[in-house]
Amino acid sequence: MKETVEAITRSKCGLLSLHILQRRLGELLRMNRFLLVLDNLWAEDRRFWEIFWVPLLAGESEKEKECWALLQGRTFPLGDSEEDKGLVEIGTKIAEKCKGSLLAAKSLSDLLHDSKAEEEWMIILSEMAVLEKDQNGVSPSLQISYHHLPFHLKRCFAYCFIFPNGCAFEKDEVVRLWMAEGLIERDGRRRFDVTGGRYFDDLLWRSFFEVSSTCQQGKQRYQIPSLMHDLARFVAKNEFVRLENEISDVTAEWVRYATLFFLDQKPLAFEKLYEYENLRTSAFLILKEKIPNSVTNLYNLQTLELNECYKLLELPQGTSKLVNLHHIGMHLDWDNITDLNSMPQGIGKLTSLQTLSRFVITSNNKSNIDELRDLNLRGELCISKLENVIDSNDAQDAILRGKEYISNLMLWWTGKDYSDEEVNRSGNVIKSLHPNSKLKYLRIDNYPGRELPDWIEDQTFSRLDTLRLYHCKNCILLPLLGKLPRLKNLQLQGMHELRSMGTLVGFPSLEILVLWDMRNVVRWFENEEGTIPKLRELSISNCPNLLELTCLPTTLVKLEVRNCNKLPPIAVPSPFCYLVIK
Structure with a gap:
């Protein structure tokens, strides 16, 4: 800091007191624009940067004004702050301490917005003054915000230290982890996932989370702000251990959660975990194809988070020994399925398991799909290699219809050529895989059968809003999809034997319709007397035999037609419709 003063004044600085140095540098920079270049400087201690940062903020007086303006705007939304000069004086001091x-x-x-009592504001100001003396590297303002959280939100926020700094996550993913750890309190008859969603929204509103710029498969993602992540590290330091090249010095008896980083392809000394007898969560966060089987010796484990293990090929064979396991988080990319080689034998014994997003069918004499029977799973589930189910009774034994908390389901066959016997068998299998009526998202990939099951058109699917049928190449007829009352997004791709979508009846909620690579489709509907009343987007690509496209609704705002060479000129249904033809 002394060198910075000397660089500005171009004279030697004899000041020794840190406080006087800060004040002098602030005076030199106040109301002036400046460019600061720090060349070949390295300091890992956050305290150094906080000391150095104070006079720079003094030079940027606008920052202090912005802090007060933000504080003022959220605590006095009606603009009546001038009526309470006492609060204004205290609030200005609080804003200054935000640095x-x-x-x-x-x-x-967020903490003060519903309080107009001076004593409450003075308590916050006093707490900030006390915490400024604590050199723990965490902002006093953020510590106060945490201390004033309800107990259940404190626990849930501290747990999120399991995510590395800058790591993006989905709301549902975090809620499922909280549920697996028993962090969500019962709230009357409200479901735990609904209560957990409210916890998440509360922490987001209080700025403990923020919206991430990344998005995956159209889903909004979030992250912990960097300064808040420092706070999470501070409040969770006695319960978390992060294992990389060296073991943490956290007292073993307190550790409940561990995060492992495989920074190279050399195996980590996994045995270091065994000294943590109370360990309940392990997270493996760098690309690995195989998890050591010794993880199954951690009998108290409730959560095994593997979402970042994109190359994972199999779970440990002794997974069935982890009888307390509630959550196995595995990365699931709905548009790029990377299949597991197998499932651990006996995984159906884990009756406490709530999350298992991927289940692969084995190719032994008897398939393992019946292991799903006693698992009360929730969230998303992809069942892959369904061609390995020989007996449709085994599929029925999975009792998908009884798994009311599964919201997103994918039924996936391997894309290959099938014999007539396998084609017929697949039809019986899919009939036995009737899911629960609360399903919101259904996707069927590479199904080799000629007909889709009647249950798809069941009107009891009152929450189904997205249906994707991909590469069902032998399918010659669609069910009456217009019966689905809440269907908003319908996507058909690679259904080469289909000639039309059937009768234009129903579709009361459909907003998006996508037809892609439908080689033999001649008309998009056989009976075009009706209409789709809410259709907003229609995309048709690679349908070389499509001859007509009539009865387009006036609600369309986007019409995209590509590589449909036999289609005559199209009349735009509305002057507000964006048209793309290639």
């Missing part, structure tokens, strides 16, 4: 951090100002404003 230019808008995140700190926002988190404190």
